[in-house]
Amino acid sequence: MTAARRCAACGRHDLVPFADLGGMPVLCGVHFASRAEALASPLGAMWLGHCPGCGYVRNLAFDPALLVYDTTMDTNLHHSPAFQSFSAELVKRLAGRYPLGGATVLDVGCGQGEFLRELCHVAGCRGVGYDAMYAGPTGSDGSGATFHRGHAPLDDTTPAFDLVTSRHWFEHLDDPYGFLVRLRELAGARTVHGYLEVPDAGYDLGTAGWEVIYPHVSYFDGYSLCRIVERAGWRVEATGRLFSGMFRFVEISVNAPGPVAGPVEDAGPGDRDRQLGSIAGFAARHAAERDRWRGTIDRLLDAGDRPVLWGAGSRGVQFLHLADPDRRLAAVVDVNPRKWGRHLPVTGHEVSPPESLAGSGTRAVIITNPAYRDEIGAALRRLGVRAELLVA
Numbered sequence: 001m002t003a004a005r006r007c008a009a010c011g012r013h014d015l016v017p018f019a020d021l022g023g024m025p026v027l028c029g030v031h032f033a034s035r036a037e038a039l040a041s042p043l044g045a046m047w048l049g050h051c052p053g054c055g056y057v058r059n060l061a062f063d064p065a066l067l068v069y070d071t072t073m074d075t076n077l078h079h080s081p082a083f084q085s086f087s088a089e090l091v092k093r094l095a096g097r098y099p100l101g102g103a104t105v106l107d108v109g110c111g112q113g114e115f116l117r118e119l120c121h122v123a124g125c126r127g128v129g130y131d132a133m134y135a136g137p138t139g140s141d142g143s144g145a146t147f148h149r150g151h152a153p154l155d156d157t158t159p160a161f162d163l164v165t166s167r168h169w170f171e172h173l174d175d176p177y178g179f180l181v182r183l184r185e186l187a188g189a190r191t192v193h194g195y196l197e198v199p200d201a202g203y204d205l206g207t208a209g210w211e212v213i214y215p216h217v218s219y220f221d222g223y224s225l226c227r228i229v230e231r232a233g234w235r236v237e238a239t240g241r242l243f244s245g246m247f248r249f250v251e252i253s254v255n256a257p258g259p260v261a262g263p264v265e266d267a268g269p270g271d272r273d274r275q276l277g278s279i280a281g282f283a284a285r286h287a288a289e290r291d292r293w294r295g296t297i298d299r300l301l302d303a304g305d306r307p308v309l310w311g312a313g314s315r316g317v318q319f320l321h322l323a324d325p326d327r328r329l330a331a332v333v334d335v336n337p338r339k340w341g342r343h344l345p346v347t348g349h350e351v352s353p354p355e356s357l358a359g360s361g362t363r364a365v366i367i368t369n370p371a372y373r374d375e376i377g378a379a380l381r382r383l384g385v386r387a388e389l390l391v392a
């Protein structure tokens, strides 16, 4: 990698490398039938660069050819009650903010369609969803939503939409600016609103970085996210953080009458400067957290605590790759039944149901996502497992 890359967000500076994280699991959301297949799954180079002007961050070494999205991927977050209730609140919020009765909603990266189906149900709108990972029945399903397996073509086959939503997909795109420009072109002279939701880079780069994963090409804090949508011709209506500060949303519009809806939170120059500070310390923090957790696992094993990891999503996969590459943990459990008995990429850890912890003698449960602390604590009590909950 030698060619300078221009910032996708502000378009004004070349990105400056700041952290070489080495090889990371490419297929974080895939689980494998055999350990051998899991161990053979690829690593991709993570070489992060940032914009000195706006704080946008990108993996300079990202290779789109390495990462083909299909239905073997399981990045569904809806197995968690905490995420379900968050998503239900979001549906209510959007239905209250926009006149969606009879409108058309385009959902790009719709996952398994839970959000779009619920939005159609609550708001009385028509939905069109696209996702290469969508594994359900295609076509109309009676909810008002129609689903397509594959990337949204964003061409003349795309129906005219009044609201475009895209949750946890924008950060995966090789060309996020081009995506927004294309959506702006499709809006034409009509009034169109949009809702984008991404992991908040202020959180991801200000903490250990378990969510700094190969499929995430871009990392946006409030400032850089506003810059990229504005440069692509959209107006920022509102932005802020959600879900314990781990997610960032931006509401956008074109041809919308009246003043900006607001609020615009945590997206000013002061926030950008704080983000640049997080970026400066990230490489050292990332390495220190990896070493600290290897040490913690050593200590728990020595004490006979049978430490386990709860959560085999992308954060868990990243944690295992960095902190437990030799599979010393007693178990990895997850609430998603599709993962049980299957193996995680690169490290080959096998995933078990949470129920397997009952009577196992585990005294330490590591989680990588603080947003799930309460629900995992409650589940452990139901299982009769008396364990210390450690948040990585």
Ligand SMILES: [Zn+2]
Pocket: 007, 008, 009, 010, 011, 012, 013, 051, 052, 053, 054, 055, 056
């Ligand atoms: Zn920039």
